Amino acid sequence: MTFEDLDLSNQLQYAIDDLGFTTPTPIQEQAFSVVRSGKDVVGIAQTGTGKTFAYMLPILRDLKFSKQQHPRILVLVPTRELVLQVVEEIEKLSKYINTRVLGVYGGTNINTQKQAILQGQDIIVATPGRLYDLALSNALKLKSIQKLVIDEVDVMLDLGFRFQLMNIFDVIPERRQNILFSATMTEDVDALIYDFFKNPTKISVAVSGTPLDNIEQVSYNIPNFFTKVNLLHHLLRDKETYNKVLIFVGFKRTADLLFKHLEEVFNDEMCVIHSNKTQNYRIRSIRQFDEGNNRILLATDVMARGLDFDNVSHVINFDTPDFPENYMHRIGRTGRAEKAGKTLLFSTDKEQEAKEQIETLMDYTIPVLELPEEVEISKLLTEDERPREDQGISKNRTGLEYVPGPAFHEKSEKNKKVNLGGSYRREIAKKYKKPKTRGDKNYNKRNKKK
Numbered sequence: 473m474t475f476e477d478l479d480l481s482n483q484l485q486y487a488i489d490d491l492g493f494t495t496p497t498p499i500q501e502q503a504f505s506v507v508r509s510g511k512d513v514v515g516i517a518q519t520g521t522g523k524t525f526a527y528m529l530p531i532l533r534d535l536k537f538s539k540q541q542h543p544r545i546l547v548l549v550p551t552r553e554l555v556l557q558v559v560e561e562i563e564k565l566s567k568y569i570n571t572r573v574l575g576v577y578g579g580t581n582i583n584t585q586k587q588a589i590l591q592g593q594d595i596i597v598a599t600p601g602r603l604y605d606l607a608l609s610n611a612l613k614l615k616s617i618q619k620l621v622i623d624e625v626d627v628m629l630d631l632g633f634r635f636q637l638m639n640i641f642d643v644i645p646e647r648r649q650n651i652l653f654s655a656t657m658t659e660d661v662d663a664l665i666y667d668f669f670k671n672p673t674k675i676s677v678a679v680s681g682t683p684l685d686n687i688e689q690v691s692y693n694i695p696n697f698f699t700k701v702n703l704l705h706h707l708l709r710d711k712e713t714y715n716k717v718l719i720f721v722g723f724k725r726t727a728d729l730l731f732k733h734l735e736e737v738f739n740d741e742m743c744v745i746h747s748n749k750t751q752n753y754r755i756r757s758i759r760q761f762d763e764g765n766n767r768i769l770l771a772t773d774v775m776a777r778g779l780d781f782d783n784v785s786h787v788i789n790f791d792t793p794d795f796p797e798n799y800m801h802r803i804g805r806t807g808r809a810e811k812a813g814k815t816l817l818f819s820t821d822k823e824q825e826a827k828e829q830i831e832t833l834m835d836y837t838i839p840v841l842e843l844p845e846e847v848e849i850s851k852l853l854t855e856d857e858r859p860r861e862d863q864g865i866s867k868n869r870t871g872l873e874y875v876p877g878p879a880f881h882e883k884s885e886k887n888k889k890v891n892l893g894g895s896y897r898r899e900i901a902k903k904y905k906k907p908k909t910r911g912d913k914n915y916n917k918r919n920k921k922k
Contacts, residue, residue, distance in 0.1 A: 478504050481533055483568035491564060497522040498677040504530050507651060512672035514665055515653040518804055521677065523653045524561045524780075527621050532565055541592040542616040543574075546644065548600055548637070550628040552577040552751060553758060553779055558597045558623065561780075571595065576612075578602045579751040586611040600628065600636035607643050617644045621651045626797070629660040631774065641668055655804070656797045687807040691817035691827070691838045696857050698850035699843075700790060700818045701733050706847050707788075707816075708738060708768065716761075718781065719770045719788045720802045724748050729854075730790060731770055742768035773798050781805060787815045792823035796833040 474495055475488045496504070499517040506513050507530035517523055531545060538544070549555055559575040566573065573595040576585045582605065589596075589612050596603070596612070606612035622628065628637070650669050654661055657676075665672060694700050708714055721727045724746040731744045743757035743766045761769040762781050769781075773793065784806040793799050799817075806813030817838060819827045831837050843849075 473501055478529070479533070480529070481569075484529065484532060484565060487565050487567045487569075490567065497526070499523060499675065500526045500529065502675045502677065503527065506673050506675060507531065507649075508534060509673075510649050512650040512669045513652065514669070514672045514674045515651075516655070516657055516674070516676040517653070518655055518677075518800070523623065523655075524558055525565070527623075527651050527653060528562055528565055531619060531621075532562075532569060532571065535569075535571065535594065537570055538594065539592070540616065541590075542613045543593045543596045544616050544618045545595040545621070546603075546614070546617050546619070547595065547597040547621040547623060548603065548628070548640070549597065549623045550599065550631055550633065551774060552579060552599060553745075553754065554624065555597050555599060556755065557779060562595060562597070573597065576602050576606060578605075582606070582609075600633045600640060604636050604639050607640070614640075614644045617648055619649045619651060620644060621653070623653050624655070625652050625664065626654045626656050626658050626661055627774065629658070629664070634660070634664075637664070655801060658797075686811065687803055687813045687815055689803065689815050689817070689836075689838045691819060691840050692843060693824075693840060694818050694820055694843070696820060696850060696852075697729075697854045698733075698852045699847070701730065702850060703818070703843065703847050704730075704734065704788070704790070705737060706844055708734075711767065714786055715767060716764070716781075716783055716785045717768045717788060718761075718784050718786070718805050719768065719790055720793075721770065721772060721790045722793060724772060726791065727770055727772055734768075734770075738768055742766055742770060744770040746772040747774065773802070779805070780808065782808075783811070784808075784813065787813070789815065789817045792817060792819045792826045792830070794826055796826075796830040799830045800833070 475485065475493060478496065478501075480488070497517075499515060499521050503513065503515055503526040507527055513527075515523065515526060517526070535545065547558060549558055555575040555577045559573055562571070562573045572591075572593045574585075574588050574593045575597045576589075577599045578601050582602070585602075585606065586609070589606065598606075603612070607614055622637070628634075650672070652661075652665065652669070652672075692703060694703060704719070708717065719730075721730060727744055727746050731742070734742060743760055745754045745757045749757070757766070757769065758779065760766040787803050787806045789799065789802055793802070803813075803815040806815060817827065817830075827838070
């Protein structure tokens with residue numbers, strides 16, 4: 473099937489032709505007629521299979537021109553970066569259509585977004601927190617919403633957005649079409665579908681955890697962090713092979729530490745994104761990497777979830793993710809649109825169990841390569857890698873300071889006073905000749921008469 477076989481409008485077909493696409497992906501092909509039917513839809517497809525076009529093509533196909541101010545389509549995504557990406561994808565498809573689309577997210581001036589909303593919008597793409605803020609302030613009216621799209625819902629629930637989602641469901645019309653897309657199906661996602669969807673049609677084009685056939689996977693067993701750094705230096709020097717590399721780490725502090733050890737050699741070639749970076753810095757880093765100005769992008773899982781980069785040659789898992797589904801999302805950043813991709817997984821002894829869980833999920837054993845001879849095995853350990861007895865105890869202290877003693881000490885002189893109760897108060901009253909009851913005016917008058 474080609475896009476011409478779908479019932480696209482001429483304007484949408486022109487936009488697809490300009491983008492150079494001819495054949496829809498399986499999720500795009502299967503979702504088109506179901507989304508157009510108006511039924512609730514649950515789409516499960518691996519990352520990199522074109523989920524954004526899968527729900528936007530049928531929505532734009534039936535979205536009629538309107539001058540009304542309030543939006544009719546609401547798209548919720550978990551991160552600011554995804555808001556920008558989805559808005560960009562919608563603008564590509566709307567090249568020959570008069571469609572108004574706006575992205576709203578936290579970390580920027582809410583008043584500017586309120587002014588943009590007042591201009592009138594057809595489609596709002598938003599993160600849940602900022603959308604709810606705008607709805608509570610009455611700047612954004614949601615009474616005209618006809619279709620609700622929740623993209624990357626599993627990440628949204630992992631990030632703790634369930635409460636915000638419940639609040640949003642309360643303020644949008646009950647009569648609406650719900651469209652949910654995700655790369656994995658979890659218990660939380662199942663519960664959300666059960667509570668709020670009405671007999672949804674499920675579309676699943678791949679079992680969760682099935683590796684893409686066009687991605688070559690290899691792994692290295694590595695003793696520690698700094699040996700991983702040495703291996704990275706060795707690999708990244710081959711600029712021709714590793715021409716566009718996305719490096720994943722699990723934590724922000726790991727990202728900062730790794731960036732510090734790589735920037736000496738690859739300073740002008742790399743950038744980093746995680747949630748502690750400012751919004752402008754993150755947007756600039758993503759744009760520079762996507763346009764090829766930077767060869768290396770260092771990212772945490774949440775930041776790069778769902779982002780679509782062209783022609784990523786390699787995805788390097790600097791650490792092994794604790795949740796096997798996260799590995800699937802990481803490797804899906806390469807090999808997109810049926811192009812070939814390669815991934816590398818670095819694992820220490822402590823990470824072997826997590827690696828086995830990944831292999832169990834995929835039903836695939838990742839081949840292990842030997843470390844190149846040029847890579848030095850480092851004896852230097854990070855604070856987390858050191859034995860526990862080496863942590864937290866100053867070498868300057870004597871052993872006597874750690875001998876436990878009785879939990880008792882002599883009180884200081886001022887703390888040895890004893891509460892004398894009523895007799896103490898009487899002595900004070902005699903000394904200063906104050907009335908017994910200072911607040912009783914009648915009592916004081918009676919004493920004066922006497």
